[in-house]
Amino acid sequence: MEIFWYLLITLVLIIFFILDGYDFGTGIIHLFLAKKEKDKEVIAKAAGLFWDSNEVWFVAAGGMLFMAFPTYYASVFSGFYLPLIIVLWLIIFRAIGLELRAQFPYEMWKNIWDKAFGVSSLLLALFFGIALGNIVRGVNLGGFENGVSAYEAHYFFLPLWNSSFSPLAENPGVIDWFTIIIGIISVVTLSLHGANWIILKTNASINQQLKKLVFKLSIVQAILTFFSLFIWFKVNPNCFNNFLDKPYLVVFPLIYFTGLVGLILVKKHQNFSRNFIFSSLLIFGGIASSLASIFPVILPSTNNVNAPLTIYNTSTTNYGLSVALNWAIVGIILMIAYFIIQKRLRKGKIDEMDYGH
Numbered sequence: 001m002e003i004f005w006y007l008l009i010t011l012v013l014i015i016f017f018i019l020d021g022y023d024f025g026t027g028i029i030h031l032f033l034a035k036k037e038k039d040k041e042v043i044a045k046a047a048g049l050f051w052d053s054n055e056v057w058f059v060a061a062g063g064m065l066f067m068a069f070p071t072y073y074a075s076v077f078s079g080f081y082l083p084l085i086i087v088l089w090l091i092i093f094r095a096i097g098l099e100l101r102a103q104f105p106y107e108m109w110k111n112i113w114d115k116a117f118g119v120s121s122l123l124l125a126l127f128f129g130i131a132l133g134n135i136v137r138g139v140n141l142g143g144f145e146n147g148v149s150a151y152e153a154h155y156f157f158l159p160l161w162n163s164s165f166s167p168l169a170e171n172p173g174v175i176d177w178f179t180i181i182i183g184i185i186s187v188v189t190l191s192l193h194g195a196n197w198i199i200l201k202t203n204a205s206i207n208q209q210l211k212k213l214v215f216k217l218s219i220v221q222a223i224l225t226f227f228s229l230f231i232w233f234k235v236n237p238n239c240f241n242n243f244l245d246k247p248y249l250v251v252f253p254l255i256y257f258t259g260l261v262g263l264i265l266v267k268k269h270q271n272f273s274r275n276f277i278f279s280s281l282l283i284f285g286g287i288a289s290s291l292a293s294i295f296p297v298i299l300p301s302t303n304n305v306n307a308p309l310t311i312y313n314t315s316t317t318n319y320g321l322s323v324a325l326n327w328a329i330v331g332i333i334l335m336i337a338y339f340i341i342q343k344r345l346r347k348g349k350i351d352e353m354d355y356g357h
Contacts, residue, residue, distance in 0.1 A: 001321040002311040005068040006298070008328070009061055014287050016057035017128070018193075018280045023047040023054060024128075025194015027094065027121020028187065029210065030114065039204045040114060041102075042351050046201050047117075048098040049350055053342045055091075056335060067324050071154055072298055072314035079139060079156040080131070083174050087127050094120035102355065122187065129186025133179030134158070136290050137235060138300030140171050141308070153306040154314070167235050172302060178235050185224045189286065192217050192263060193279040200272045201350050211266070214275065218263040221282070225260065236300075242293050249292045256285025 026047040034040045066073045077084060097117030101110050139158060143150030151157075161173035169176075195210040195217070204210075232239050243249050259281030266275055294300060299309040307313070315321065346353065 001318055001325075002068075002315045003296075004325075005064070005315070005321055006296075006311045009064045009068065010288070010291060012057055012061040012064065014284050016054065016061060017287060018283050019054035019057060020051065021125075021190045021283055022193045022197035022276075023051045023094075024121045024125045025190040025192065026197060027118050027194070028125065028191045029194050029198060029206075031118025031122060033206055033209065033213075034114075034204075036205060037110075039206055040110070042202045042204050043198055044098055044101060044114070044117065045350055045353065045355050046198055047121075048355050049346055049353060050342070051095065051098065053338060056338065060331065060335060064328065068316060068321060069298070069311065069314045070316055072309050075141075075154045075156065075299065075309060075314070079158055080134070080174065081157075082160060083127060083131070087124065090120045090124045090127070093117075094124065125187045125190040126183040129183035130175060130179040132186070132287070132290055133182030134174060135299060136182075136232070136239070136294060137167050137172065137178055138302045138308070140303055141299070141301040142303070142306035143171075144303040144305050145170060149306060154309060170302075178231060181224070181228055181231060185221070185228055185286075188217055188221050188224060189279070189282055192221065193276075193283060196272065196276040196279045200276050203349055203351050214263060214266050218260065218266065222260055222264065225256075239293055242295060249295075252285055252288040252292050254285070255281050256289055259283075259285055 026043055030040065030043045030047075034043050093116045097113040097115075097120060101113035101117070103109070139156045141156050142153045143156055158171075159173045161175040162169055162171060165176050166172070167176045167178035192214055195214050198204060199207050199210050199214075243253070259278045262278035263275065263282065266278075291298075296310045296312065297308045298311055298314065301308045
């Protein structure tokens, strides 16, 4: 049951990052490339018409995590308290930036909320990448220092950064040079995804520019990918062991590189739905590969005293997992129905659709 719930929560999280990921990417494109008011309006609409339904998956993943792996939930939400509060405020400002920009026809008013939407999207993409970097790097579980654990073995607390800015420090911070690199990769990935979404769903005047940008960012993504693999090996020399011990896990890196190669070849085909699928594969393969590399661990320990958190030592009872399965089936059916209805109502180009302000 632990493996089932782990796979289900992982799938729901990946769906969230694919769906809300294009909203983050749209915000980044909006911040840097949208100059004309018509483009700003339609690009904001490309995110605004979908963001609330997309974030349902994030809420669902959080609820499932609380139910299935309560120890992990308690540990992560206390240890990452400060960055989680920052993420919460960024989500709020992204939403109100979208909802308030069209309330008054004043340029200064629109500029304020456009910046709120764009900067929040950029920082959310960065922070979610940093979060993934922390998960694969590990944390100082128990707050072990000078031979003594400051907390219970499954708890920790991380500052935003420490003086060394190193992932190899005894007490690493949330932000170090390794997690920053993963964060930058996240920003590039979601920018690619957002650009493909804008091309797919709008007739914005910058679409031709975005097609060229997708190719250039794909090259950057490839360079960053191989660089990150190199530094990941430096941070954790055992990072590839899971793929050697369980060769079937190689399917996830293959999915990632399929998406990457497809995006690099974007100039050779004009099927914009296919381009969006490639960037979705990039997100799916990247997250799945990262988590597969540490499975069944879900939060490594950077010290040798307190054991890492796994799906087995953080889960609730088998009875609890079994009972929750019935409610999960109902919830997932409702989520899928909501997703299908919403996407059918908003199918095709959205340029002339009413945002409903």
